[in-house]
Amino acid sequence: MTQRIPVAVTVNGTTHRREVEPRLLLSDFIRHELGLTGTHVGCEHGVCGACTIRLDGAAVRSCLIFAVQADGHAISTVEGLAPERGRLSVLQQAFQDAHGLQCGYCTPGILMTVSAFLEDNPQPSEAEVRHALSGNLCRCTGYQHIVDAVLLAAQRLREAG
Amino acid sequence: METRHVGRPVTRNEDPRLLTGRALFVDDVELPGLLHAAFLRSPHGHADILGIDTAAAKARPGVVAVITAEDLGEYWQPGPLLVPPPPIPGMTFRQRCQVPLARGVVRHLGEPVAMVVAESRYVAEDAVGDIVVDYAPKPVVGGLEGAVAPGAPRVHDDLPDNIAAEVVQRKGDYAAARARAAHVVRRRFLYDRGASIPMETRGIVASWDAKADRLTVWDTTQAPVVIRNGLAAMLGLSERQVRVVAPFIGGGFGPKMMMFYPEEVLVPWIALRLERPVKWIEDRLEHFVATTHERSQIHEAEIALDADGRILGVRDDFLMDTGAYNPYGLTVPLNSQCTLLNCYDVPAYESRFRAIYTNRTLVTPYRGAGRQHGIFVMERLLDAAAREIGLDRVEIRRRNLIPPGAFPYRNEVIYQDFAPLTYDSGNYGPILDKALKAIGAEGFAQEKAAARAEGRHLGLGVVCYVEGTGIGPYEGAKVRVQSSGKVTLATGIGTQGQGHFTAFAQVVAEQLGVDVRDVEVTTGDTDQFDWGVGTFASRGAVVAGAASHEAAKAVRAKILKAAAEHFECAEADLEIADGKVAIAGVPEKHVTLGTLARMANPLRGAVKPGTEPGLEATSYFGPEMGATAAGVHAMVIEIDPDTLRLDILRYVVVHDCGTVLNPLILAGQIQGGVAQGIGNAFFEQLAWTEEGQLLNASLADYLIPTALDVPRMELLHTVTPSPLNPLGTKGAGEGGAIPVGALFAQAIEDALDLPARGIEITEIPLSPSRLWEIVHGGD
Numbered sequence: 001m002t003q004r005i006p007v008a009v010t011v012n013g014t015t016h017r018r019e020v021e022p023r024l025l026l027s028d029f030i031r032h033e034l035g036l037t038g039t040h041v042g043c044e045h046g047v048c049g050a051c052t053i054r055l056d057g058a059a060v061r062s063c064l065i066f067a068v069q070a071d072g073h074a075i076s077t078v079e080g081l082a083p084e085r086g087r088l089s090v091l092q093q094a095f096q097d098a099h100g101l102q103c104g105y106c107t108p109g110i111l112m113t114v115s116a117f118l119e120d121n122p123q124p125s126e127a128e129v130r131h132a133l134s135g136n137l138c139r140c141t142g143y144q145h146i147v148d149a150v151l152l153a154a155q156r157l158r159e160a161g
Numbered sequence: 162m163e164t165r166h167v168g169r170p171v172t173r174n175e176d177p178r179l180l181t182g183r184a185l186f187v188d189d190v191e192l193p194g195l196l197h198a199a200f201l202r203s204p205h206g207h208a209d210i211l212g213i214d215t216a217a218a219k220a221r222p223g224v225v226a227v228i229t230a231e232d233l234g235e236y237w238q239p240g241p242l243l244v245p246p247p248p249i250p251g252m253t254f255r256q257r258c259q260v261p262l263a264r265g266v267v268r269h270l271g272e273p274v275a276m277v278v279a280e281s282r283y284v285a286e287d288a289v290g291d292i293v294v295d296y297a298p299k300p301v302v303g304g305l306e307g308a309v310a311p312g313a314p315r316v317h318d319d320l321p322d323n324i325a326a327e328v329v330q331r332k333g334d335y336a337a338a339r340a341r342a343a344h345v346v347r348r349r350f351l352y353d354r355g356a357s358i359p360m361e362t363r364g365i366v367a368s369w370d371a372k373a374d375r376l377t378v379w380d381t382t383q384a385p386v387v388i389r390n391g392l393a394a395m396l397g398l399s400e401r402q403v404r405v406v407a408p409f410i411g412g413g414f415g416p417k418m419m420m421f422y423p424e425e426v427l428v429p430w431i432a433l434r435l436e437r438p439v440k441w442i443e444d445r446l447e448h449f450v451a452t453t454h455e456r457s458q459i460h461e462a463e464i465a466l467d468a469d470g471r472i473l474g475v476r477d478d479f480l481m482d483t484g485a486y487n488p489y490g491l492t493v494p495l496n497s498q499c500t501l502l503n504c505y506d507v508p509a510y511e512s513r514f515r516a517i518y519t520n521r522t523l524v525t526p527y528r529g530a531g532r533q534h535g536i537f538v539m540e541r542l543l544d545a546a547a548r549e550i551g552l553d554r555v556e557i558r559r560r561n562l563i564p565p566g567a568f569p570y571r572n573e574v575i576y577q578d579f580a581p582l583t584y585d586s587g588n589y590g591p592i593l594d595k596a597l598k599a600i601g602a603e604g605f606a607q608e609k610a611a612a613r614a615e616g617r618h619l620g621l622g623v624v625c626y627v628e629g630t631g632i633g634p635y636e637g638a639k640v641r642v643q644s645s646g647k648v649t650l651a652t653g654i655g656t657q658g659q660g661h662f663t664a665f666a667q668v669v670a671e672q673l674g675v676d677v678r679d680v681e682v683t684t685g686d687t688d689q690f691d692w693g694v695g696t697f698a699s700r701g702a703v704v705a706g707a708a709s710h711e712a713a714k715a716v717r718a719k720i721l722k723a724a725a726e727h728f729e730c731a732e733a734d735l736e737i738a739d740g741k742v743a744i745a746g747v748p749e750k751h752v753t754l755g756t757l758a759r760m761a762n763p764l765r766g767a768v769k770p771g772t773e774p775g776l777e778a779t780s781y782f783g784p785e786m787g788a789t790a791a792g793v794h795a796m797v798i799e800i801d802p803d804t805l806r807l808d809i810l811r812y813v814v815v816h817d818c819g820t821v822l823n824p825l826i827l828a829g830q831i832q833g834g835v836a837q838g839i840g841n842a843f844f845e846q847l848a849w850t851e852e853g854q855l856l857n858a859s860l861a862d863y864l865i866p867t868a869l870d871v872p873r874m875e876l877l878h879t880v881t882p883s884p885l886n887p888l889g890t891k892g893a894g895e896g897g898a899i900p901v902g903a904l905f906a907q908a909i910e911d912a913l914d915l916p917a918r919g920i921e922i923t924e925i926p927l928s929p930s931r932l933w934e935i936v937h938g939g940d
Contacts (some may be wrong), residue, residue, distance in 0.1 A: 023283065037189035038182015042360045043445040044723070047860035050360055078182040088180060096176040099825045103658030104179030104834060105186065105360040105411025126873075133868035137860065138863050139412050140658045142832030142897075143868040 007071040011036065012080030020067045029067035030077060038078040038108050044139070049136035052109035053077050059116040078108035081115065090160065091115055091153045100149030102140035110136045114150050125155055146152045166667040167888070170825035171677050174503040175409075175662040185408040187379045188363040188442045190805040195366075196225055198428055198441035199285035200277040201292050202451065203267035206520040206853015207316070208296040208299035210265055210274065218277060218291035223284035226431060226712075227292070228263035228276045236430060237261060240421045245488035246326065247579040253327040257317050259486040261426040267296070268316055268485035269522050270853055271450025273423045278431055278439055300521045305480040306460050308517045316485055316518035319656070326485045326516040330498060330574040333509030335465075338474030346546045350460040352465060352534045352902070354482070354847040355840070356452070357527040358865050359657070361411020362443035363452055365424055367432035377404045378429050381411075384695030386653045391421055391428055400691070407547060407685035413657035414837070415526040416453040418697045419489060424451075436644040445713045449858035452768075454847060455527035457482035458497060458534045464542040465509075465786040470550045471559045474509030477501060477538060483516040484523035491516065493524060493531035496629070500899075501535030502572050502582070504589045504627050504791050505561040510574065520853045526697065528837055529898045532628060539927060540624045540903035549915055555597065555905070558625055561590040576787065577698070578632035584789040585891075588881045589625070592793050592815045594622065595877050599813040600795035609911075612799070619810070620798050620912025626900035628790040630818070630892025631703030635783035637692045638708040640669055640716045642776035644762075646740050646755030647679045649713070652705045653693020655685035659701055659894065660826035665709045667822055668888070672713035673720070674737035675754065698787070699892025702822055707782040707886040715778030723757045723776065788883035788891040791838070792816040794835070796899045800912045805929040805936070807843065808911070809872040816896055817879040820889035827893055828876050834897020836871045842897065842905040844870070846926045902926070 006021040011034060018033055025044070029052065030036050042050035044063045051062040054076045081089045088096065091111060101107040110133065117124070117132040123130070128145070129150045138146060178184040215227040230237055239258040246254045263274045275376070279285035286936030300314035307313055308323045316323055317684050366379040366453045367422040376398065382388050382405070389405040396403070410417065424441050432439040443451065460479040466472055494514045502510060547557040563570050565588045572582040597923060601608070605621045612619045638652045650669050656662070666680035673680075683689045693705075721732040722741040728735070728750065736745050743751035762774045797811040814831055821827050844864045857863045902925035909915070910922055913936065920935060927935075 016499065021283070031188070032191070035191065037186070040186070041188070042362075043860045045445065045859055045861060048360060049447075062516075078180075080183050088177060092177075092180040095180055096172050099172065099829050101176060101179055101658075102660070102829055103359070103361070103412045104175070104184060105658075107179055107408075108182055111180070130868040135867075137360060137865060137867065139358055139414070139837070139865065140833045141829055142834075142836030142871045142874070144832045144871070144873055145829055145875075147868065152287070155313070 005068050006053050007068055009070045010074040012076055022066060022068050024067045025063055026065040026067045026070050027062040030062055036077050040105050040108055042106065049113060050106050050109040051110045052136065054112055054116055057116065059113045078111055081111060090156050094153035094156060095149040098145050098149035098152050100141065100146045106138045108137060110138065110146060118154055118157060122154060122158055126151065166670045166677055167822055169823065170668055171663055171823055172825065173660050173663040174666055174678060174800055175203065179409065180668065186361060186411060187366060187381050187408060190366045190440070191381050192368055192438040196278050196280065196435065196439045197282040197285050198276055198278050198436050198439055198902065199282060200273045200424065201288050202447065203263060203270060203272040203274055205267055205296055205298050206270050206301040207299040208267050209299060210263060210267060211295040211297055213275060214293040215275065215441065221284065221288045221291055223280040224277060224288045225280065225435065226278040227288065228431065233261060235266065240426065240488050242490060243420055243488045244492050247489045247575050249328055249575050251329060253324065255320055255325055257486050257518065258488045259423060259539045261423045269520050270855055271522060276427050276431065277726040278435065289697050294687065301851065303519060303849060303851055303853060305457060305482050305517055306735045308519055309480065309515065310539050316520055323518045324515050324741065325483050325518050326491055328491065329513045331511050332573040333474065335474040335476050335509040335511035338509035341467045342473050343468035344466045344546060344549055345463055346542060346549055347922055348545060350462060350538050350541060352456055352458045352537060353926060354457045355845045355926065356449060356454050356455050356847060357414040359414055360410030362445060362448040363417065363422065364442040365428045367429040368438035368441040369433045369436055371436055375402050375404060376429060377861040378407065378424060378434060379408060381417055382407050382420065383413045383657060383697060384420065385655050385685045386687055386691055386693040387695055388420060388425065389691065395426065396429065396433060404532065405687045407655035410543055410655060410657040410797065413696065414528045415530060415697065417657065418695055419453045419525040445860060446858055449863065450522055450855055453523045453525040454484065454797055455493060455524050460538045462538045462542060464546055466546055466550065468554045470560055472505055472507050475501065475507055475731045477512045479514045482517045482519050482521065482524055483513055484519060484521050486523050487516065489525040492526055492577045496531035497534040499535070499572065499574055499576045500532040500627060500629065501539050502647040503536060503539045504563060504587065504625050506563045506567070521849065528834065529895050533899045533902055536626045536900050537903045541760050541906060541923060544907055545921065555602065559593060563587065571599065576629060579785050580786040583786060585885050586881050587789065587791050587817070588879065589791055591879050592791060592817055595879065596793035596795045596813050596815040599875055600797060600811055600875055602795070610693050618800050618802050620908040620913045621799065622904040622908030622911065623795045624900045624903045624907060625793050626791065626896065628699065628892065628896040628899055630790050631706070631784060632698050632700055632787040633783045634694060635781050636694060636705040636708045637690065637779060637781040638705060639690055639777065639779040640712040642708070642716060642754045642758040642761045644755050646753050647681060648673055648675055649681050649683065651665035651683040651690035652709065653690045654696045654701055654705050656761050657696065659830065660823065661701060664702055664822045665706060666825055668706055668709045669713040672717045675740050679740065680901060688699035699894035700894045703788060703886060703890050704782055704784065704893050706822060706890055707888055708780050710836065711780035711782055712778045715780055716776055719776050720754065720757060720780065723761055726750060727752055727757070727760065761808045784885045784887065786885065788819065789897055790816070790818040790891040790893060792896050794904050796904055796908050798908045798912055800909060802913060805932045812872045812874040813873055813877065815877045815879065816893065817881050818893040818896065819881060819883045819891040821878065821880065822890060830893050831876055831897040832874055834895060835874060835901060836866050838898040838901025839871060840866045842902045842925055843927055
């Protein structure tokens with residue numbers, strides 16, 4: 001029978017223990033083992049960025065990591081962004097206000113990329129925002145409203161101190 | 162009409178779900194006992210299948226079924242013709258539709274040969290690798306001109322050649338026009354293949370509930386009702402027994418309108434047979450070869466003009482690559498043929514196209530759907546003609562614009578909606594003026610000269626386009642006031658990011674005096690609304706929007722009638738606002754919509770004969786023909802003459818799509834369209850080998866634009882309402898993408914002064930390397 005390996009992964013503050021095949025992608029683990037389907041899969045070869053999560057704070061592509069490699073690590077996903085049910089985070093609200101999404105498929109990955117980016121660079125220029133977004137593909141928006149949303153979120157976060 | 166909601170930049174109702182990871186996409190559907198399908202696909206462009214050995218796959222633990230064409234029995238049928246050709250006299254149309262699994266022959270890379278169903282996708286993929294197929298490769302039909310050369314290999318052995326269709330359409334007398342022309346300009350144009358690449362690939366989940374005797378299918382389709390009807394027919398079920406849900410869809414752009422894809426035929430069938438739910442999600446490699454493409458055409462075109470540069474006529478003869486099968490009929494080439502006429506007064510037109518079978522992935526509409534080819538040809542012809550005549554490129558366009566008094570303007574040729582192409586309304590001059598002003602055309606010559614003095618190469622592009630939108634046949638909508646006072650709207654079209662949950666809610670809120678947030682929209686679930694056609698041809702806002710408007714108006718009438726009875730007053734004395742009906746001038750005399758809804762659905766007592774319960778109405782809208790939007794794109798680029806790296810310095814879109822429902826959503830549609838146009842013009846090209854292999858079937862190799870590649874754009878509008886629907890709307894989904902190829906070609910020629918060097922750009926897509934070849938005389 002297929003070998004199974006125990007893993008313990010903390011996702012959005014909750015620790016999950018499972019036994020998984022060593023070949024199981026972290027993206028599949030998050031989506032189909034844990035049922036956190038907000039993380040999307042767009043290419044499974046590390047280009048599109050739809051599956052971006054944060055692993056110990058860093059924005060990474062969950063399709064390029066095996067679940068067993070995440071053992072003992074802390075992950076956050078799009079489901080962990082909002083402060084409470086029925087409310088949006090400052091970043092999420094900025095995306096709604098600036099119409100920063102259309103089909104919304106790439107959006108969770110973009111939110112995770114940007115949430116890490118704004119922690120590193122709270123006062124970015126438009127050029128820096130575009131550079132930060134360049135590893136996340138969006139086919140609907142033409143990016144302009146996404147860039148606007150990120151700049152709006154950065155401004156609101158700064159104003160909120 | 163009082164506009165409290167329509168026309169405002171309302172942020173979207175659907176966003177909180179999408180932003181928090183709570184929106185349901187097809188791959189999010191999890192069911193007890195779910196099985197997973199994977200497909201073995203042809204590794205050849207064209208080959209006979211001599212044998213298939215599935216024994217090892219069937220023996221693998223975890224495998225539940227391995228299906229080949231032989232196992233399908235009577236269920237094996239070529240897919241239905243989705244779009245029959247319109248009745249054009251003298252045309253040839255040879256239908257060959259895709260099959261669920263290849264039987265005896267594979268005709269394109271990625272064509273499904275076998276389906277494996279297993280306990281996990283991982284095991285299913287393992288088992289796909291266990292299947293051994295004995296192929297005998299055959300000569301591949303690749304390039305368009307090779308496909309029609311004498312003695313060319315044939316895609317379909319039972320046809321005499323590779324011609325799938327031949328259509329000639331005429332307006333006026335081109336030969337006579339040409340005979341009296343002062344100038345005739347003739348060129349050959351090439352527009353190559355690209356792919357739509359939605360970020361979500363295709364997927365389908367099917368579940369048979371034996372106790373309910375019903376099949377439920379979640380499908381990434383743009384046309385759930387049509388899929389429901391077709392599946393019921395194929396599976397021998399009544400339509401009531403099939404529910405198709407197109408939940409949130411991660412981008413469509415046309416190829417998710419194609420049907421029936423083989424997987425859509427097979428996954429529900431096997432779920433029914435196994436009586437277990439089955440899921441298949443396309444991976445990105447599969448997407449590149451199994452989801453439809455678009456674009457390859459070669460045009461031989463000429464334009465005849467008088468001495469002043471007025472168009473006397475246009476003649477065009479083009480080949481169009483339709484791929485290995487043609488279930489989508491003539492939609493794409495007809496769009497090219499008709500849209501070529503653009504916004505100009507063209508008195509004579511003669512156009513022939515031949516759609517050609519090739520050993521490549523099927524071709525069906527992708528955003529623009531052939532319109533950009535026609536625009537490319539016309540705009541490039543005008544640029545060449547302007548040079549020959551010695552006219553400014555803007556002036557030649559201005560002289561030929563259809564004047565505002567000439568609408569409805571009849572182009573006579575039959576369009577994709579089966580009706581003679583007629584432009585419903587338009588006023589093109591102000592669009593051009595606005596674009597020229599915004600891009601700074603007047604001072605551009607100086608700007609260019611100043612930059613050149615510094616060694617920088619700037620170029621300006623200005624092109625015009627029209628967009629045939631909002632075609633029939635119809636859509637419907639059901640509006641109901643809930644007992645909570647909130648309002649529901651259900652419509653049959655699917656949604657792939659166009660903001661339907663908000664734009665339609667605005668239309669309904671406008672009539673019923675409720676908050677946009679209190680209108681809950683359902684799209685794409687055949688249990689909620691089961692009449693409809695689909696989301697394509699920029700028709701959602703026009704056709705389903707109009708149906709929503711009509712249904713809301715009918716509910717408004719019921720509300721007023723019920724309230725008038727309640728207050729024993731005249732309807733004219735009532736006002737609807739803030740979720741309440743009040744007697745005008747007596748705001749304390751009011752009743753909420755929720756109360757009226759409950760009163761309209763009594764549990765006891767007598768009602769008047771003929772009374773319908775509830776505050777609900779269903780309406781349908783079918784326009785007599787499509788509405789024609791128009792616009793101008795203008796762009797200033799800088800290009801490095803050595804590396805041919807291109808930077809867009811300014812980009813202006815002026816667009817006229819009639820009444821605007823939501824300017825925020827409209828801006829998103831246009832910006833996204835331009836981004837896809839930029840990809841099409843300068844990044845994206847599917848690279849095929851002569852053997853029918855695709856060399857760049859990954860997102861690492863097929864480059865779609867990133868945030869670094871798409872510029873900030875300035876969007877401006879003019880409004881010429883359509884007379885064809887009650888809201889005056891025209892579609893806007895595709896306009897952003899349509900003129901961009903022509904725009905790039907013109908701006909690059911300008912920046913590098915190519916015409917002075919005897920070089921013209923007559924092809925799309927370009928890239929720095931292809932441009933280098935063109936500039937240096939390579940081929």
